[in-house]
Amino acid sequence: MISIVCDVCKKAVPNAMPGRNFIYVTDKAICKSCEAELEEKTRAALTKDPQYSLAGFQSHYLGILRKMCG
Numbered sequence: 001m002i003s004i005v006c007d008v009c010k011k012a013v014p015n016a017m018p019g020r021n022f023i024y025v026t027d028k029a030i031c032k033s034c035e036a037e038l039e040e041k042t043r044a045a046l047t048k049d050p051q052y053s054l055a056g057f058q059s060h061y062l063g064i065l066r067k068m069c070g
């Protein structure tokens with residue numbers, strides 16, 4: 001069993017299984033509840049961004065992730 005600590009909330013993920021109860025984004029491991037929060041914040045940021053695009057989604061997503069990990 002692998003021990004994973006979420007890089008956002010710094011909590012250990014019990015019975016960590018990639019794609020199931022946590023995901024990797026670049027070099028960060030984030031739990032499902034933080035992933036949901038991250039997606040929500042990304043969507044909120046995109047509604048204010050008139051230049052919506054996939055690249056825009058990714059740059060917002062990663063920027064917000066970096067802030068949440070801070």
Ligand SMILES: [Zn+2]
Pocket residue numbers: 006007008009010011030031032033034035
């Ligand atoms: Zn978390």
